Amino acid sequence: KAGVTQTPRYLIKTRGQQVTLSCSPISGHRSVSWYQQTPGQGLQFLFEYFSETQRNKGNFPGRFSGRQFSNSRSEMNVSTLELGDSALYLCASSFSRQETQYFGPGTRLLVL
Amino acid sequence: TQLLEQSPQFLSIQEGENLTVYCNSSSVFSSLQWYRQEPGEGPVLLVTVVTGGEVKKLKRLTFQFGDARKDSSLHITAAQPGDTGLYLCAVMIYNQGGKLIFGQGTELSVKP
Numbered sequence: 001k002a003g004v005t006q007t008p009r010y011l012i013k014t015r016g017q018q019v020t021l022s023c024s025p026i027s028g029h030r031s032v033s034w035y036q037q038t039p040g041q042g043l044q045f046l047f048e049y050f051s052e053t054q055r056n057k058g059n060f061p062g063r064f065s066g067r068q069f070s071n072s073r074s075e076m077n078v079s080t081l082e083l084g085d086s087a088l089y090l091c092a093s094s095f096s097r098q099e100t101q102y103f104g105p106g107t108r109l110l111v112l
Numbered sequence: 113t114q115l116l117e118q119s120p121q122f123l124s125i126q127e128g129e130n131l132t133v134y135c136n137s138s139s140v141f142s143s144l145q146w147y148r149q150e151p152g153e154g155p156v157l158l159v160t161v162v163t164g165g166e167v168k169k170l171k172r173l174t175f176q177f178g179d180a181r182k183d184s185s186l187h188i189t190a191a192q193p194g195d196t197g198l199y200l201c202a203v204m205i206y207n208q209g210g211k212l213i214f215g216q217g218t219e220l221s222v223k224p
Contacts, residue, residue: 044214
């Protein structure tokens, strides 16, 4: 089975721009969660999607949003980028909620 | 305040040495997970401990869950350069779906 894939792997943007990151879960997995990883804050939960609905949201501003499609693929969007949004964004999928999560390789975003 | 406190944050040792990483909390958990993350990749689940006092072994890695289910440790025997990476403990917050909370991580470097 193919693992979780994330595109793009690397991205450079400038302040004020917006960005969309994509995540394809493991086949058959219906739950997708997103995490932000930075050297200062570590790994922090962004949000969780299950059956195309956001089920849970972390403590991030409204500039961070996401969605899930009927095939369980998910996207997250960050609008009005700030320097502090530079991070590794990780997507994880699981068969259903509260089950073991499998992480993708991440998208490294650099905001200049 | 971090829910999970990991120590040490950084560890640099020579090949063949033993080491222990700690993950502590004041909260009680029904289970705790350990992940390893290599540069440029997402975290990979090593083990889930569920029962207080439980000990699990994975080759040279020994994981222990505290009797009170508030803390855990990871012991590596005869470390090898291939053990280099970021070790993370995490707990799933079940009343918030599949939200994972991570410790800050222990950055391990094993020099040949």
